[in-house]
Amino acid sequence: MLKVHHLSESRSQRILWLLEELGLDYEVVRYERDPKTGFAPPELKAIHPLGKSPLVEDGGRVLAESGAIIETLIRKYGQGRLSPAPEDLDRYTHFLHYAEGSAMLPIVQLLYVKRLGDAAAPIKPRIDSELKSHLSYLEGSLQGREYLVGNALTGADIQLSFVLEAAKSFRLLAELPNFTAYLDRLHARPAYQRALERGGPYKMGR
Numbered sequence: 001m002l003k004v005h006h007l008s009e010s011r012s013q014r015i016l017w018l019l020e021e022l023g024l025d026y027e028v029v030r031y032e033r034d035p036k037t038g039f040a041p042p043e044l045k046a047i048h049p050l051g052k053s054p055l056v057e058d059g060g061r062v063l064a065e066s067g068a069i070i071e072t073l074i075r076k077y078g079q080g081r082l083s084p085a086p087e088d089l090d091r092y093t094h095f096l097h098y099a100e101g102s103a104m105l106p107i108v109q110l111l112y113v114k115r116l117g118d119a120a121a122p123i124k125p126r127i128d129s130e131l132k133s134h135l136s137y138l139e140g141s142l143q144g145r146e147y148l149v150g151n152a153l154t155g156a157d158i159q160l161s162f163v164l165e166a167a168k169s170f171r172l173l174a175e176l177p178n179f180t181a182y183l184d185r186l187h188a189r190p191a192y193q194r195a196l197e198r199g200g201p202y203k204m205g206r
């Protein structure tokens with residue numbers, strides 16, 4: 001059976017959602033963040049040297065990195081589900097990689113500079129302009145669409161969900177109507193709700 005090493009309030013929530021959408025059996029091993037630093041506990045390093053979540057054990061192999069996990073599990077178990085139509089493959093691949101490769105960067109930077117207080121002043125405008133650029137690109141990419149790629153849920157929506165949930169937790173989505181409607185649509189899915197039950201408390205994006 002698949003085993004998900006799930007860190008509280010983290011990117012692994014979207015992997016639980018993926019597994020629920022695919023209707024797969026899986027075990028959840030939960031880990032709590034250090035309340036002061038927010039870091040994962042050292043036990044995760046025994047599973048994978050990076051010690052980050054999500055990590056998935058599948059038949060003795062350890063899968064790391066959300067985008068790779070999503071791609072691998074859909075390829076192995078999807079039977080066509082959550083995959084793009086052939087004509088949408090380029091767009092799908094772009095967003096699957098873009099979410100962590102580009103869009104998450106200024107959000108993580110924002111998280112870090114918040115700890116610096118006034119010392120962050122010289123770099124904050126640059127982070128803000130990057131955030132604005134990525135969020136307006138994504139807002140435009142959702143214009144007139146229910147889902148990011150084609151007209152049904154794919155792995156790209158699941159991968160992007162954490163970006164938007166993190167942005168929402170920083171109150172960055174307030175004036176972006178396409179995002180808000182899209183995120184509400186994703187959150188209303190029964191599989192998303194089941195994943196919340198499996199993962200435990202998850203305040204991100206609320």
Ligand SMILES: N[C@@H](CCC(=O)N[C@@H](CS)C(=O)NCC(=O)O)C(=O)O
Nearest residue numbers: 010011039040052053054065066100
């Ligand atoms: N790009 C990686 C990022 C993994 C990552 O940084 N995970 C965070 C959780 S959201 C983590 O484990 N943080 C705890 C730590 O760094 O100790 C992915 O998408 O899997």
